[in-house]
Amino acid sequence: MKIKDVLGAVRGRxxxxxxxxxxLEAELLLRHALCLGSVGLFLEHDEELxxxxxxxxxxxxxxxVSGEPVAYITGKREFYGREFHVNPHVLIPRPETEHLVEKALEIVSLIKYPVVADIGTGSGAIAVSxxxxxxxxxxxxxDISDPAIDTARLNARRQGVESSITFLYGDLAEPLPGPVDVLIANLPYVNSADCVASPEPQLALDGGIGGLDAIERLCNSLEGKLRLGGWVLLEIGQGQAETVQRLLREAxxxxxxxxxKDLAGIDRVxxxxxx
Ligand SMILES: C[S@@+](CC[C@H](N)C(=O)[O-])C[C@H]1O[C@@H](n2cnc3c(N)ncnc32)[C@H](O)[C@@H]1O
Known part of the structure; x- marks a missing residue:
C-alpha cells in the first residue's frame, strides 16, 4: 500500500x-511509525509501505481507538514552540497553559535575575519554557510525583536548561527554599467526578469535590513564599475565577x-x- 492510501485509511478509522x-492525528501516527517529519510524509506520499x-x-x-492519547503513543507534544517528552505519568501540556508562560514572561522581562517557581511542574512544560x-x-x-520530576528533568536536559532549574519533590510551595518573584501553578482543578475515566494521571487532574482543593491549599500557604511585589499566576477551569480571586484576596x-481569558474567551488565569 502507498503512504497516501494508508493515511486515508487511518483517517477513516x-x-x-x-x-x-x-x-491531524493520522498524520502524527504515520510520522511516528515511519520516523518522518511533516514535509517528509508529504514528499513520500507515493512510497510503498x-x-x-x-x-x-x-x-x-x-x-x-481504544482511548490512548496520541501524545502518549508518540511520546511527545509541542508546547510554546518546543517539543516535550510526555508519558502517562504526566499531564499532556495544553495550549491554554501558554497564557501562564506569556504572562510570566511579561513580568520577568522587568526583573533582573528573576526567581520563578513552577508548582506542579508535570512534564516541566512551564519551567523549561x-x-x-x-x-x-x-x-x-x-511536583509531588517522582516520575513527573524525572520527566521534567529529561525535558530540561533535552532543551539544554537543566542547570537553570532546581527540581524539588514535595507538597505545593512547601519545598521552596525562599521567596520568589513569580509563583506559577497549573495544579489539578477538575472535579473528582469528571476525571475518573481519563487516561491522564488522577494526581494531575483531580482537584477534589469542586475542583479547587489544591489551589485553595496553595493560596493558604503563600505566606513567606513571595518577594515584595511578587506575583502569583494560577491556571483555573471554567467558572472558577470568582472563587479563586476570593481565595487569593483572602490570602x-x-x-x-x-x-x-484564553482564546475561547474563558477566564483561564x-x-x-x-x-
Ligand atoms: C495539571 S498538572 C500540570 C502539569 C504541568 N505544569 C502543565 O502545565 O502541563 C498538575 C501537576 O501538579 C502535580 N501535583 C498535584 N498535587 C500536587 C501537590 N500537592 N504538590 C505538588 N504538585 C502536585 C501533579 O503531579 C501534576 O504533575
Whole structure:
C-alpha cells in the first residue's frame, strides 16, 4: 500500500471512532511509525509501505481507538514552540497553559535575575519554557510525583536548561527554599467526578469535590513564599475565577488581583501581585 492510501485509511478509522482531529492525528501516527517529519510524509506520499510497516501503523491506530492519547503513543507534544517528552505519568501540556508562560514572561522581562517557581511542574512544560526564554532566570520546579520530576528533568536536559532549574519533590510551595518573584501553578482543578475515566494521571487532574482543593491549599500557604511585589499566576477551569480571586484576596489582602481569558474567551488565569 502507498503512504497516501494508508493515511486515508487511518483517517477513516479515526474519524469513525469519533476522534475529532482525525486528519491531524493520522498524520502524527504515520510520522511516528515511519520516523518522518511533516514535509517528509508529504514528499513520500507515493512510497510503498511493507507489510511490517502497515502492521505497526495498524497497532498504533488500535491503541488510539481504544482511548490512548496520541501524545502518549508518540511520546511527545509541542508546547510554546518546543517539543516535550510526555508519558502517562504526566499531564499532556495544553495550549491554554501558554497564557501562564506569556504572562510570566511579561513580568520577568522587568526583573533582573528573576526567581520563578513552577508548582506542579508535570512534564516541566512551564519551567523549561521559562528557563529557555529567560536565560538569567533561576527556576524552581516542584511536583509531588517522582516520575513527573524525572520527566521534567529529561525535558530540561533535552532543551539544554537543566542547570537553570532546581527540581524539588514535595507538597505545593512547601519545598521552596525562599521567596520568589513569580509563583506559577497549573495544579489539578477538575472535579473528582469528571476525571475518573481519563487516561491522564488522577494526581494531575483531580482537584477534589469542586475542583479547587489544591489551589485553595496553595493560596493558604503563600505566606513567606513571595518577594515584595511578587506575583502569583494560577491556571483555573471554567467558572472558577470568582472563587479563586476570593481565595487569593483572602490570602494576600494587599494584593492586586485579576484574570486573563484564553482564546475561547474563558477566564483561564487568576493573577495576584503583592503590594
Ligand atoms: C495539571 S498538572 C500540570 C502539569 C504541568 N505544569 C502543565 O502545565 O502541563 C498538575 C501537576 O501538579 C502535580 N501535583 C498535584 N498535587 C500536587 C501537590 N500537592 N504538590 C505538588 N504538585 C502536585 C501533579 O503531579 C501534576 O504533575
Amino acid at each position: 479515526l474519524d469513525s471512532a469519533g476522534i475529532e482531529e482525525a486528519w 511493507g507489510p511490517s510497516q502497515v502492521k505497526l501503523i495498524s497497532l498504533l491506530v488500535d491503541r488510539r 521559562l528557563a529557555a526564554e529567560v536565560p538569567d532566570a533561576r527556576v524552581f520546579a516542584v 494576600l489582602p494587599d494584593a492586586r488581583v485579576g484574570t486573563i 487568576v493573577w495576584g501581585q503583592t503590594g
